Amino acid sequence: MDLLNINNLRIEFPSRHGTVIAVDDVTLTVEPGEVLGVVGESGAGKSTIGNAVIGLLEPPGEMTEGHVLLKSEQIDTLSAEAKRKIRGRRIGMIFQDPLTSLDPLQTIEQQLVETIDLHLKLGEKKSQARAVDLLRQVGIPDPETRIKNYPHQFSGGMRQRVVIALALCAEPEVIIADEPTTALDVSIQAQILELMRRLCKDKQVGMIIITHDMGVIADITDRVAVMYRGKVVEEGTTAKILGNPDHPYTQSLISAVPRPDIRLKRFPMVNYIEEEGERTKNIDLSTHWLGRHRDFDEVHGPLLSLKNLVMTFVTKPALLKSNRIAFNAVDDVSFDINEGEVFGLVGESGSGKSTVARMVCSLYKPAAGEVIFAGTEISKIKSENERDYFRRQMQMIFQDPFSSLNGRMRVMDIIAEPIRFHKLASSNQEVEQIVNDLLDHVGLGAQASVRFPHEFSGGQRQRISIARALATRPRFLICDEPTSALDVSIQAQILNLLKDLQEELGLTMLFISHDLPVIRQMCDRVGVMKQGKLVEVSATEDLFENPTAAYTRELLDLMPRLDKLSHEGLEVEAG
Amino acid sequence: MISFIFKRLLQSVVVMLAVALIAFSMFRFVGDPINNMVGQDTTQEEREALADRLGLNDPFFVQFGRFALNAAEGDFGISYKYREPVSNLIKARLSATLELSFVAAVLTLAFGIPLGVYTALKGKSLISKAVMSLSLIGVSLPTFLIGILLILLFGVVLRWLPTFGRGDVVAIGWWTTGFLTVSGLKSLILPSITLALFQMTLIMRLVRAEMLEVLRTDFIKFARARGLPDRAVHFKHALKNTLVPVITVTGLQLGALIAFAIITESVFQWPGMGLLFIQAISDVDIPIMAAYLVLIAFFFVIINMVVDILYYTVDPRLRADSTA
Numbered sequence: 093m094d095l096l097n098i099n100n101l102r103i104e105f106p107s108r109h110g111t112v113i114a115v116d117d118v119t120l121t122v123e124p125g126e127v128l129g130v131v132g133e134s135g136a137g138k139s140t141i142g143n144a145v146i147g148l149l150e151p152p153g154e155m156t157e158g159h160v161l162l163k164s165e166q167i168d169t170l171s172a173e174a175k176r177k178i179r180g181r182r183i184g185m186i187f188q189d190p191l192t193s194l195d196p197l198q199t200i201e202q203q204l205v206e207t208i209d210l211h212l213k214l215g216e217k218k219s220q221a222r223a224v225d226l227l228r229q230v231g232i233p234d235p236e237t238r239i240k241n242y243p244h245q246f247s248g249g250m251r252q253r254v255v256i257a258l259a260l261c262a263e264p265e266v267i268i269a270d271e272p273t274t275a276l277d278v279s280i281q282a283q284i285l286e287l288m289r290r291l292c293k294d295k296q297v298g299m300i301i302i303t304h305d306m307g308v309i310a311d312i313t314d315r316v317a318v319m320y321r322g323k324v325v326e327e328g329t330t331a332k333i334l335g336n337p338d339h340p341y342t343q344s345l346i347s348a349v350p351r352p353d354i355r356l357k358r359f360p361m362v363n364y365i366e367e368e369g370e371r372t373k374n375i376d377l378s379t380h381w382l383g384r385h386r387d388f389d390e391v392h393g394p395l396l397s398l399k400n401l402v403m404t405f406v407t408k409p410a411l412l413k414s415n416r417i418a419f420n421a422v423d424d425v426s427f428d429i430n431e432g433e434v435f436g437l438v439g440e441s442g443s444g445k446s447t448v449a450r451m452v453c454s455l456y457k458p459a460a461g462e463v464i465f466a467g468t469e470i471s472k473i474k475s476e477n478e479r480d481y482f483r484r485q486m487q488m489i490f491q492d493p494f495s496s497l498n499g500r501m502r503v504m505d506i507i508a509e510p511i512r513f514h515k516l517a518s519s520n521q522e523v524e525q526i527v528n529d530l531l532d533h534v535g536l537g538a539q540a541s542v543r544f545p546h547e548f549s550g551g552q553r554q555r556i557s558i559a560r561a562l563a564t565r566p567r568f569l570i571c572d573e574p575t576s577a578l579d580v581s582i583q584a585q586i587l588n589l590l591k592d593l594q595e596e597l598g599l600t601m602l603f604i605s606h607d608l609p610v611i612r613q614m615c616d617r618v619g620v621m622k623q624g625k626l627v628e629v630s631a632t633e634d635l636f637e638n639p640t641a642a643y644t645r646e647l648l649d650l651m652p653r654l655d656k657l658s659h660e661g662l663e664v665e666a667g
Numbered sequence: 668m669i670s671f672i673f674k675r676l677l678q679s680v681v682v683m684l685a686v687a688l689i690a691f692s693m694f695r696f697v698g699d700p701i702n703n704m705v706g707q708d709t710t711q712e713e714r715e716a717l718a719d720r721l722g723l724n725d726p727f728f729v730q731f732g733r734f735a736l737n738a739a740e741g742d743f744g745i746s747y748k749y750r751e752p753v754s755n756l757i758k759a760r761l762s763a764t765l766e767l768s769f770v771a772a773v774l775t776l777a778f779g780i781p782l783g784v785y786t787a788l789k790g791k792s793l794i795s796k797a798v799m800s801l802s803l804i805g806v807s808l809p810t811f812l813i814g815i816l817l818i819l820l821f822g823v824v825l826r827w828l829p830t831f832g833r834g835d836v837v838a839i840g841w842w843t844t845g846f847l848t849v850s851g852l853k854s855l856i857l858p859s860i861t862l863a864l865f866q867m868t869l870i871m872r873l874v875r876a877e878m879l880e881v882l883r884t885d886f887i888k889f890a891r892a893r894g895l896p897d898r899a900v901h902f903k904h905a906l907k908n909t910l911v912p913v914i915t916v917t918g919l920q921l922g923a924l925i926a927f928a929i930i931t932e933s934v935f936q937w938p939g940m941g942l943l944f945i946q947a948i949s950d951v952d953i954p955i956m957a958a959y960l961v962l963i964a965f966f967f968v969i970i971n972m973v974v975d976i977l978y979y980t981v982d983p984r985l986r987a988d989s990t991a
Contacts (some may be wrong), residue, residue, distance in 0.1 A: 148891055180894030187892075192885040195904045196984060197911075207893045207905075242983040258893060 094123040095298040095644045096145070096266050101158035103140050114140045114153065114478050116322040120442070122266060122298035127289065129309040129330065130302045132319030133345075133579035138302045142268045144168075145300075146183050147175035153162075162266065181211045184259035187273035188606075190252035193322075194243035200227075200254055201239040211262035216468075226257040231287060231592065232239045240471065249280035256287065263295065270302045275441040278606065282650045285312045303378075304579060306349045307652025312335055334657050348584035350609035352651045355633065358591065359584035361501050377596055381517070381526050381565075382533070388485060391466045394428035395568065396452065401425045401461035403447050421447045423624035424461075432566075434594060434601040436615030436632065438608060444624040445604045449570050452602060453486055484514050487561035491573035493553035497545040503556055504541035505533070528558040534589060551582035558589065562597075569594075570602045575610065587614060608651050612636055620644045675975055679968045684735065686964035691734045692956035695727075699965075702770035735970035748950045753958045755938060757928055762842045763833055764932070764939035768924040771863040774916065775924075779867045785875025788901060798871075805868030810927075814861040814934035821857060829854045858935040862928060866920050873916055877909040884908075911982055918974030922967040953971065 103115040115137040122128045130138045143149050145160050147168070160168040167178060188192050195203060204223035208214060215223060220239075227235035243251055252272065257269055269288065273281040289312050289385060293297045301313060308332060309316055316333040317657040318326045318341065326339040337343045348358050377383030386561070403422040420439075422444040429435040437445045450456040452463055454470050463470045465482065473479050487510075490496040496504055507527045517523045528538035534555040545553055554574060561569060571590065575583040587610065603614050611618055614633055619629045620641060626642035639645045701714050701723070709717075718724055722733060737743070743753035782802075786795040822830035834850030836843040845851025881887060882905055890900045929941030936942070940959060947955035979985050 146892055148888070176891075176894055176896060177890055180892070185889070185892035187885055187889055189885055192890045195886045195890065195908065197907050197982060198904070199983075206895070206899065210893075210899075211893060244984045258889075261893070652693070 094121045094302075095126075097160070097161040097164075098141065099158050101141065101144065101160070102156050103137070103144055104152055104156050105153045106620075107152070109144050111574075114323055115144070116156075118316055118319075118322075118324050120300075120324070120327075122300060124265070124296040124298050125293055126315065127292055127299045127301060127313045129313030129316040130300060130319060130344075131304065131306065131309050131316055133304055133581060135321075136319040137322040138304075138319055139270050141268050142185070142300065142302055142481050145266075145268060145278075146185055148174070148179075166348055168440065173637055180207060180259075180264070180508040182265050184264035184267045185263075186252075186255055186259050186267065186269040186272045186303070189275045190255050190481050191275065192389070193255045194251060194258075196243055199242055204239070204254075204258060207258055207261040214219065222261075223257075225503070226260055227254070229260070229291070230254070230257045231283075232257075246639050248276055248411065249284065252276060252284055253287070256284075260291065260295075265299045265406065266300070267292070268300045268302070271304070272301065273308060274303070274305065275450045278608075278647065279440065279650045281308070281310075282652075288312065293558045297472075305652075306334070306346070306580065306657075307654065310654050310657070311652045318345065334654070335380070336645070345581060346657060348581040349654065350583070350587075350607065350613050350659065351657065352609040352612060352648075352654060355612055358588050381522075382530070382562065389466055391431060393467075394431040395431045395433075395466060396602070397462075397464040398428075398452070399426050399449070399462040399464065401448065401451060401463065402459045403444070403451060403456060404459040420459075421456075422451070425624075425626045426461075427626060427629055429600060429602060429617050432598050433617065434603055434615045435606060436611040437604045437621060438604065438606065438611050438618055439621035440606060440647075442623075443621040445606075445621055446572055447624075449572050449602060449604055449619075453488055453570055453666075466494050480514065484510075484516075485566055485665055486568045486570065487564055488570045488572065489554070489557050492577055493550045493557060496557055496576075497553055499545050500631055501544075502541065503527075503545065506545070506556065507531070507560045510560065514564055516563075516565065526563070527559075530562055532554075534559045534562075534593075535585075548661045549582075550578050551586060554578065554582075554586050555589065558586075558593070562593070564628040566599070568600045568602070570604070572604045573606070574603075576605065582608075590614070608636075608647060609654075620647065671979065672976065675972050679972060682968055683961075683964060686961055687735045687738055688731065689958045690738075693953050693957055693960075694734070695730075697908055702778045704844070738958075738961055743961070745955040746947075746955050748947075748952045748955075754941060756955065757958055757962065758841050759833050759843075760938060762844060762941045763937060764925060764928050764941060766845060767855065767858055767862060767931070767937060767939060768921075768928055769909050769959050770859040771866070771924050771928075772921055774859060774863040774868040775870055775920070778863075779870030782867075782876050782877070783871040784878060784901070784906060785792075786871070787875045787878035790879075799875075802868040802871055805864045806872070810861060810863075810865060811957045813864055814931060817857050817861055818934070818954060828857055830857065833938060858931050858937055861934065862924060862931045866924060869920065870913065870917060874913055877912055878905060880904045881908045911978070914974055914977055916983065917962050918970050918977075922963075922970045926963045 098118060098120040101115055101118045102113065105112040105114055112328050112346075118137075118141060120128065120130070120141075132138050140149070140153065143153075144155055145301070147170075149155065153510065155168060158168075159166050159604055160455055161184060164222065164265065165177065180533075194200075196630050201220065201223055204218040204226065205216065209216070209217040212219070212222075224235045224239055227239060232238055232250060238246075243254070246254060254259045272288065276284060279302075285308065288299065288301075291297065301308065316328065316330050317324045318333060318339065320341045323386070326337060326342045333342060335344060337346055351413045360532060368641070401422055402420055402424060403420050404418045406416050424592045425444070425448060427435070428493075437448060439445050452465075454463070456473070465486065468478075470482060473482055501509075504524065504527055507530055507571050508523050511523050511526060524541075527541055531540050536552060536555050537560070540548070540552075540556075545556065548556065557574075574590070575586050578586060590601075591614065593599060603611070604615075605611050615632050617629065618632050618635050620627050620635070620643065622643050627643045628635065628639065630640065635644060636648065655661055701721075705714065705717065722730060725733075741754045743757075745751065745757055746753050749756060782798055786798055789795050807929070818830045821828045829850065831862055832854060833843075833845045834852075834854035835848040836845050836851055837847045838844075845855055887900060887905055890904050894903075924991060928937075928939060928940075929945060931937065932939045932941035933945055944959045946952070947959070
């Protein structure tokens with residue numbers, strides 16, 4: 093007997109511009125002890141299914157067709173009160189962001205005991221004992237004392253364990269986990285997934301994992317349903333879906349996943365999603381403005397050289413210097429980047445990667461050490477002219493495409509701003525022509541120039557950011573997690589674009605990411621950072637094949653295994 | 668915690684000294700204090716002697732130090748108009764203002780918070796919509812107009828409530844209270860409603876906005892997903908989180924209630940500090956103005972300190988002894 097059946101589910105969101113069908117004719121089943129993955133990109137309707145099952149569909153959304161059966165009992169037609177009694181008791185839910193899933197003003201104990209007592213009516217004492225026991229089960233050390241703590245006293249991974257403990261309070265039959273590890277570092281992700289899988293098998297709980305991450309799917313699920321625009325386009329065992337997908341969307345999705353095991357020249361077949369533009373018109377760089385005047389000062393030796401860089405942040409300010417508590421976000425980091433090279437910087441959150449980038453482009457002033465760019469030490473630049481020249485050569489692409497563009501400026505002005513500021517074009521007409529060409533070149537098309545940033549999707553905005561960065565004709569690009577906010581197929585397109593541009597323009601890049609597979613696809617050499625220190629620098633393929641530092645090996649081991657992934661039609665880049 | 672309170676105390680002392688400096692500057696630079704005290708026929712010698720006796724020829728900082736020390740002991744000199752120590756004048760009126768502000772504050776919180784919660788939870792009900800529209804009136808009508816309208820309705824047309832003064836008061840030591848007599852209580856009704864109305868609508872709208880914000884957060888969604896009943900979700904989790912920012916504003920508004928009782932007091936001829944202050948301004952009675960300034964600043968400082976300590980107890984994230 094199936095544990096949970098979702099039959100022909102259809103969910104509609106009526107709006108002023110007509111009804112949006114978020115979920116269309118979706119049928120899924122989960123057996124006890126089974127992990128079902130629901131994978132898809134943003135807007136595919138995955139989370140809506142989870143919300144509908146537990147009866148927390150956000151208004152104005154409504155289930156117009158289909159039904160949900162829990163152990164053959166129809167639950168979608170129950171009263172609100174009866175649905176509430178199922179929530180937490182028979183169906184548990186885990187959300188994406190552990191940092192915001194817990195009430196900040198109550199101790200872990202208060203929240204656990206509240207939930208346990210509500211469902212199991214054990215009374216205060218027994219509930220407390222069970223709470224401690226649950227925390228032990230999810231692997232929180234020293235649960236008797238930690239239980240008295242508030243959520244902010246736990247790290248992200250520990251908080252997600254607490255959230256899981258809360259979901260397990262009443263031994264539910266089904267757990268729905270909505271992107272349970274997206275907000276976590278890879279090492280924590282591996283631990284949490286392992287924990288969830290073990291609990292699922294031990295307690296014979298049926299689990300639905302909703303995610304966009306193929307790594308998570310490969311790691312933990314037994315079966316997978318692939319969603320695209322509200323529909324399940326393909327369903328099957330994990331090995332089948334990853335290794336031999338039938339539907340073109342699934343094939344495109346799988347081919348867009350950055351591979352940890354091999355380096356590809358480009359991501360193939362990633363254009364199933366029609367919305368993103370293809371490059372319609374390539375500009376001839378030998379004659380175009382963008383290709384001209386690339387005669388920067390010649391450099392002997394590396395283009396960028398960091399020498400013993402240190403950055404200190406004060407965590408506890410005090411009047412007296414001796415009372416201050418500071419920590420070194422970046423601690424004695426030195427590396428060189430040669431002209432035309434893509435240098436990757438990888439590490440978990442808080443390892444100091446972004447701080448290095450900010451010191452390189454002198455957004456932060458290093459506490460000690462030197463940043464030498466094209467033979468000049470940047471802290472020694474005094475004249476405004478020299479500083480402008482330095483800034484023109486170096487541009488940055490940020491992580492969040494939503495907050496890195498000024499929402500009140502048209503795309504034309506956003507991209508034209510650096511050209512005008514550095515006086516790189518002689519007339520307004522020329523500026524406009526250049527902007528239009530840049531937009532064509534990054535695959536958006538010149539017609540985008542009159543629109544505002546909010547009219548574009550995340551991937552399109554990142555293309556605007558790239559066009560803006562190119563507008564000073566830089567020789568050096570800093571990309572700080574340029575694709576980590578994007579869906580995997582969009583990520584593949586943006587990475588392809590960056591690769592092409594790097595080749596065409598001979599750009600040098602500092603590429604920062606927490607994602608090792610992405611690093612493998614993009615970079616020539618890689619530096620691994622841990623707690624502010626650089627633990628290893630080596631050529632990318634060497635790093636992946638023969639890591640020297642223990643920490644690097646650890647990171648590589650924690651990478652989700654994607655061995656099952658289809659290898660069809662891939663063009664592997666030679667050494 | 669102790670170091671935190673100590674730090675805040677230190678800051679408070681600095682604030683009070685700054686305010687005292689401003690108040691003191693009024694003495695020195697707004698008009699000539701001697702001229703304010705003596706008649707036109709006083710000779711230059713007598714003026715000199717008086718200035719000497721009052722210490723007006725001493726260096727600036729000595730005078731300021733004396734002023735601050737006296738003020739700390741509650742001595743603000745002698746009123747030019749009443750020829751009485753300012754401290755006595757204020758003492759006699761302090762209880763009237765504080766009682767009025769206290770009742771207004773209770774009204775503000777007792778109606779503002781529940782109404783805010785109600786309109787946030789039942790946004791679509793008719794009552795909420797009516798309350799929200801009415802609250803616009805509270806926010807937009809000036810206090811004196813509300814006062815006059817209330818007087819017109821309840822005092823003149825219906826003749827239910829007294830329109831001015833405190834009614835009969837009972838003296839307990841130097842404190843006089845209107846709480847213990849019927850006419851005292853009746854007299855409190857109109858002025859306290861007038862004073863509270865603006866604050867009430869402000870707090871209500873703030874609570875509503877904050878509550879709606881909190882209800883959208885993940886931990887509320889997760890609380891629902893755990894099957895908690897609405898009552899627990901709304902009042903145990905949402906309301907408590909709503910109150911964190913509300914405490915700050917309430918604290919500031921409480922200070923404002925005391926400070927801005929001036930308008931209400933003049934509309935209702937309420938014998939409080941505000942009325943005294945208004946009269947002091949028209950009479951250029953600088954000792955009273957200085958004392959009022961220092962006293963109000965003192966209330967603000969005290970309230971802010973209480974708010975900070977409350978913050979500390981409500982929000983565990985602010986407690987420094989936390990271990991990550």
